Amino acid sequence: EKGGHDWFMEKEILEQPQAVHDTLLGRLSETGSILLDEVRLTDQDLRDVDKIFVVACGTAYHAGMVAKYAIEHWTRIPCEVELASEFRYRDPVLDRSTLVIAISQSGETMDTLMALRHAKEQKARVLAICNTNGSTIPRESDAVLYTHGGPEIAVASTKAFLTQLAACYLVGLHLAQVRGIKYADEVASVVEQLRAMPEAIATVLADLDGMRTLARDLSTRNTVLFIGRHVGYPVALEGALKLKELAYMHAEGFAAGELKHGPIALIDEGTPVVCVVPSPAGRGVLHDKIVSNIQEVRARGARTIVIAEEGDDAVVPYADHVIRVPRTPTLLAPFVTTVPLQVLACEIATARGHDVDQPRNLAKSVTVE
Numbered sequence: 202e203k204g205g206h207d208w209f210m211e212k213e214i215l216e217q218p219q220a221v222h223d224t225l226l227g228r229l230s231e232t233g234s235i236l237l238d239e240v241r242l243t244d245q246d247l248r249d250v251d252k253i254f255v256v257a258c259g260t261a262y263h264a265g266m267v268a269k270y271a272i273e274h275w276t277r278i279p280c281e282v283e284l285a286s287e288f289r290y291r292d293p294v295l296d297r298s299t300l301v302i303a304i305s306q307s308g309e310t311m312d313t314l315m316a317l318r319h320a321k322e323q324k325a326r327v328l329a330i331c332n333t334n335g336s337t338i339p340r341e342s343d344a345v346l347y348t349h350g351g352p353e354i355a356v357a358s359t360k361a362f363l364t365q366l367a368a369c370y371l372v373g374l375h376l377a378q379v380r381g382i383k384y385a386d387e388v389a390s391v392v393e394q395l396r397a398m399p400e401a402i403a404t405v406l407a408d409l410d411g412m413r414t415l416a417r418d419l420s421t422r423n424t425v426l427f428i429g430r431h432v433g434y435p436v437a438l439e440g441a442l443k444l445k446e447l448a449y450m451h452a453e454g455f456a457a458g459e460l461k462h463g464p465i466a467l468i469d470e471g472t473p474v475v476c477v478v479p480s481p482a483g484r485g486v487l488h489d490k491i492v493s494n495i496q497e498v499r500a501r502g503a504r505t506i507v508i509a510e511e512g513d514d515a516v517v518p519y520a521d522h523v524i525r526v527p528r529t530p531t532l533l534a535p536f537v538t539t540v541p542l543q544v545l546a547c548e549i550a551t552a553r554g555h556d557v558d559q560p561r562n563l564a565k566s567v568t569v570e
């Protein structure tokens with residue numbers, strides 16, 4: 202049933218091109234618009250939205266953090282992302298014109314469910330993004346957009362993350378379109394870029410030679426740090442989470458610009474730092490900033506593992522190890538940059554002799570608060 206793979210996680214990582222393809226299927230029109238009639242929110246409902254909250258836990262929360270960049274950019278609606286377990290305890294400002302997006306693979310996560318119940322009590326509209334048909338979270342929501350990732354069996358979430366991103370992007374683009382704001386023009390070109398993501402993910406998966414050797418090397422370390430900027434920041438957090446839960450290693454993700462405000466003190470000789478580098482083409486400033494951050498950590502002895510676009514030579518002088526991903530527009534980069542981090546965590550955990558599919562102390566769906 203693992204299809205010849207050692208772990209369900211490995212199988213699920215390899216299923217990602219298909220999972221993203223299936224999630225987009227039938228939802229992108231030939232003329233470059235978004236087809237989301239299945240989501241039972243009227244165009245008027247969507248035009249009335251003046252604030253968005255994304256609530257979720259763990260990996261789904263990281264998907265929401267990525268989505269915030271895209272949703273705000275395209276819709277110009279303020280979007281906040283909040284850990285579901287914190288949301289209702291701080292009395293957030295919610296009303297009829299607030300859209301709450303609850304992201305959950307299982308649809309049974311109690312923290313997320315309680316956050317959505319709180320939102321409904323305050324009259325906000327709730328849209329669920331969920332992978333499990335008929336589960337509690339979509340049942341209790343006003344509307345649902347299912348990810349079509351297929352069952353995820355490994356405890357660590359992989360294909361759910363990429364399909365959640367795809368679903369969030371569909372929602373963001375749909376909102377932009379319905380509201381007809383400035384960035385609505387971009388929708389058609391982003392639709393084309395989204396269509397190309399399954400193939401881009403497959404390219405990353407086909408080109409991961411050297412990952413096992415790298416993983417074996419890193420498996421004896423105590424700490425691995427991850428840095429990124431913009432959408433690369435939540436990707437860094439996700440890379441660190443995968444490593445914590447599977448390899449039981451101390452791993453932390455940082456916004457690269459924050460290093461100098463404290464965390465850089467952690468770095469000494471040989472500390473591995475995984476750097477998620479944005480495209481030099483999109484927002485050149487971001488790219489140059491992170492190249493300086495890589496220089497800074499290397500000057501303090503870090504061993505740098507750099508995830509960078511094909512053809513980005515600026516990182517080479519400061520990289521101990523380069524992992525290449527295909528050229529991808531800035532906002533879509535997490536579809537490709539997350540994948541090597543998933544594989545790295547899986548390989549490091551394997552090298553340390555752990556049960557990758559069933560990490561200690563964790564359950565696939567967390568039904569207590």
Ligand code: F6R
Binds near residue numbers: 307309
């Ligand atoms: C991490 C992981 C968890 C889940 C979180 C939310 O690999 O699997 O962090 O992402 O427990 O679960 P769902 O999406 O089912 O609500």
